[in-house]
Amino acid sequence: MKILVPIKQVATLDEDFEFRDDGRDVDPDFLIHDLNEWDNYTLEEAMRLKEGPGGEGIEVVVATVGPESVDEELRKCLAKGADRAVRVWSDALEDADAVGVARVLAALARRESPDLIFAGVQAADHACGATGMALAGLLDLPHAAVVAALDYVPGSHSATVRRELEGGSYASVRIGCPAVLTLQLGINTPRYASLRGIKQAAQRPIEVLDAEALGVTADALGAAGSASRVRRMYVPEKGRAQMIEGTPAEQAARLAQIIKEFGGAA
Amino acid sequence: MSGILVVSEHRNGELRPVSRELVGAAVALKHATGEPVRVAVIGEAPERYVAELKLAGVDEILTVQAVVDAFDPEIYEASVRALIEAREPSLVLLAHSVDSLGYAAPLVVKNGYGFASDVFGIERDADGWVATRSGYGQKVNIEVDFPGRSVVVLTVRPGSYKPVETLAEPAVSAIPAPAVMPRSQHLGFEEPAGGDDVNIPGAEFIVSIGRGVGEEDNVEQFKELADSVGATLGCSRPIADAGWLPKARQVGQSGKTAAACKLYVAMGISGSVQHMAGMKHVETIVAVNTDPEASIFTIARYGIVGDIFEIGQELRNHF
Ligand SMILES: Cc1cc2nc3c(=O)[nH]c(=O)nc-3n(C[C@H](O)[C@H](O)[C@H](O)COP(=O)(O)OP(=O)(O)OC[C@H]3O[C@@H](n4cnc5c(N)ncnc54)[C@H](O)[C@@H]3O)c2cc1C
Numbered sequence: 117m118k119i120l121v122p123i124k125q126v127a128t129l130d131e132d133f134e135f136r137d138d139g140r141d142v143d144p145d146f147l148i149h150d151l152n153e154w155d156n157y158t159l160e161e162a163m164r165l166k167e168g169p170g171g172e173g174i175e176v177v178v179a180t181v182g183p184e185s186v187d188e189e190l191r192k193c194l195a196k197g198a199d200r201a202v203r204v205w206s207d208a209l210e211d212a213d214a215v216g217v218a219r220v221l222a223a224l225a226r227r228e229s230p231d232l233i234f235a236g237v238q239a240a241d242h243a244c245g246a247t248g249m250a251l252a253g254l255l256d257l258p259h260a261a262v263v264a265a266l267d268y269v270p271g272s273h274s275a276t277v278r279r280e281l282e283g284g285s286y287a288s289v290r291i292g293c294p295a296v297l298t299l300q301l302g303i304n305t306p307r308y309a310s311l312r313g314i315k316q317a318a319q320r321p322i323e324v325l326d327a328e329a330l331g332v333t334a335d336a337l338g339a340a341g342s343a344s345r346v347r348r349m350y351v352p353e354k355g356r357a358q359m360i361e362g363t364p365a366e367q368a369a370r371l372a373q374i375i376k377e378f379g380g381a382a
Numbered sequence: 383m384s385g386i387l388v389v390s391e392h393r394n395g396e397l398r399p400v401s402r403e404l405v406g407a408a409v410a411l412k413h414a415t416g417e418p419v420r421v422a423v424i425g426e427a428p429e430r431y432v433a434e435l436k437l438a439g440v441d442e443i444l445t446v447q448a449v450v451d452a453f454d455p456e457i458y459e460a461s462v463r464a465l466i467e468a469r470e471p472s473l474v475l476l477a478h479s480v481d482s483l484g485y486a487a488p489l490v491v492k493n494g495y496g497f498a499s500d501v502f503g504i505e506r507d508a509d510g511w512v513a514t515r516s517g518y519g520q521k522v523n524i525e526v527d528f529p530g531r532s533v534v535v536l537t538v539r540p541g542s543y544k545p546v547e548t549l550a551e552p553a554v555s556a557i558p559a560p561a562v563m564p565r566s567q568h569l570g571f572e573e574p575a576g577g578d579d580v581n582i583p584g585a586e587f588i589v590s591i592g593r594g595v596g597e598e599d600n601v602e603q604f605k606e607l608a609d610s611v612g613a614t615l616g617c618s619r620p621i622a623d624a625g626w627l628p629k630a631r632q633v634g635q636s637g638k639t640a641a642a643c644k645l646y647v648a649m650g651i652s653g654s655v656q657h658m659a660g661m662k663h664v665e666t667i668v669a670v671n672t673d674p675e676a677s678i679f680t681i682a683r684y685g686i687v688g689d690i691f692e693i694g695q696e697l698r699n700h701f
Contacts, residue, residue: 129518285574352522357680
């Protein structure tokens with residue numbers, strides 16, 4: 117059996133940053149990249165099944181839609197034990213939103229026909245929370261979002277999942293498989309890659325495809341296949357925090373005063 | 383295509399408060415654009431929720447009967463599609479909630495609707511609906527539009543709009559339930575596990591730590607700090623996920639709300655939407671963060687750009 121784990125390289129902003137000339141994104145020179153936090157958990161959950169009872173035959177495939185620089189994140193996953201890595205890219209995907217990315221992942225999933233797909237609930241950068249479930253919709257597979265626990269015996273036709281709701285309560289759901297699940301932080305404890313794993317991953321091949329090779333037509337690529345279009349990006353007006361300046365000692369003294377005033381008032 | 387459709391949410395027999403916020407958003411847009419507002423409720427006995435949805439500004443309440451009351455993504459998807467076909471709205475508002483995360487995207491991809499999630503601003507101009515959401519850890523705002531889409535679905539960030547509380551007498555219509563063969567089955571709800579005997583909802587003064595603490599061994603000193611200043615120790619999610627503190631201390635959307643809190647000191651917490659959901663109503667928030675651009679500073683009353691270990695150390699000298 118096969119588990120497909122789509123991953124994303126996310127970006128955080130450098131302390132000082134500038135927007136691109138067209139004002140629709142940050143100039144890439146000011147972005148710092150990392151593997152999406154949620155994806156550590158999705159990969160771990162796949163590995164947990166693979167290493168658990170009945171998991172011997174499981175193949176874990178990590179996949180991403182992104183330019184060459186994203187190979188770095190795929191290698192992190194290979195270093196932790198993923199069997200195979202695939203990256204899909206075409207320049208036209210530059211302007212794709214979560215739906216546009218899901219279209220490409222769906223084409224890849226059709227080729228791979230996995231038994232389970234584990235995506236993160238959201239990505240740490242834009243927090244759309246849409247890619248995994250858009251993929252489920254495009255593949256017309258059973259799906260559950262924000263899964264905090266998974267009970268699945270490899271090869272079964274259903275899984276029991278615990279969806280984490282607001283306020284810390286949960287809903288238990290039985291779901292038919294193949295299925296697409298978005299997994300929540302805390303579902304497991306992600307492993308670190310071993311030094312040996314990292315060294316080996318550096319030598320492993322990454323399959324690279326362009327979207328067209330998967331049969332994604334030009335009218336489904338990038339902006340054309342997306343459900344929204346960015347008009348502009350800007351820095352919001354800053355909120356109202358009154359900054360406490362000075363040395364750490366002075367800052368702490370002011371904080372102590374705030375706490376004592378509060379204590380006196382209470 | 384015209385009109386605004388709001389899809390309400392309920393859980394365990396109760397309407398979720400965010401539903402009235404969505405009505406608030408829709409009614410504000412009705413004032414700006416003249417579009418009628420319709421509110422839908424999907425459930426086993428949807429009439430149960432109708433009285434509470436008779437809110438000022440709503441033109442029509444639509445009920446869809448479902449085979450189960452608990453949320454099922456495929457029932458919601460099919461029902462909302464049926465509602466869109468029946469009333470042809472140009473804008474559909476869902477809550478940015480755990481339930482919508484499960485069906486909004488499948489709905490939009492199958493029907494080619496425009497879509498944006500977690501939006502907190504909505505407008506309409508000559509080109510159609512325009513939504514604002516945030517990006518890069520809430521450090522920027524992103525304005526998106528939906529060229530060529532006659533129906534736009536938006537999930538709205540809880541807390542961004544004022545709920546409508548005033549009642550009125552809108553018309554009520556039943557929309558026939560679409561046939562769905564759900565491929566998942568709701569088994570039951572579980573309430574949050576009790577942790578140690580902390581009471582985040584009842585605490586008036588909370589010192590809360592986030593991933594800025596770095597490692598488990600550092601947690602102890604903040605426990606002591608909270609004790610010495612007379613505060614309850616809270617935390618953000620990564621701390622609870624790692625098992626460094628019990629879940630009962632987690633503040634936020636999937637944790638506890640700091641309901642009685644008057645002073646909240648957030649140390650090494652970035653200020654994600656989900657964390658802020660549990661503390662942003664607090665009167666006095668003080669944020670300590672090494673990153674001057676951390677989004678927690680946008681809601682804090684006082685900000686300290688600094689290292690939590692240094693500030694913590696200095697603070698101890700005063701108590
Ligand atoms: C459905 C859902 C529900 C969720 N529910 C919750 C919830 O209930 N509660 C919750 O908290 N999160 C929740 N989250 C997770 C949330 O999205 C964030 O991942 C989380 O809040 C981040 O926690 P953080 O601020 O501690 O960590 P980060 O975002 O990593 O922030 C750490 C901060 O510490 C600062 N820092 C680092 N070192 C230092 C130092 N030495 N001194 C000072 N500052 C330092 C950094 O600048 C940074 O701003 C939820 C997510 C989802 C999708």
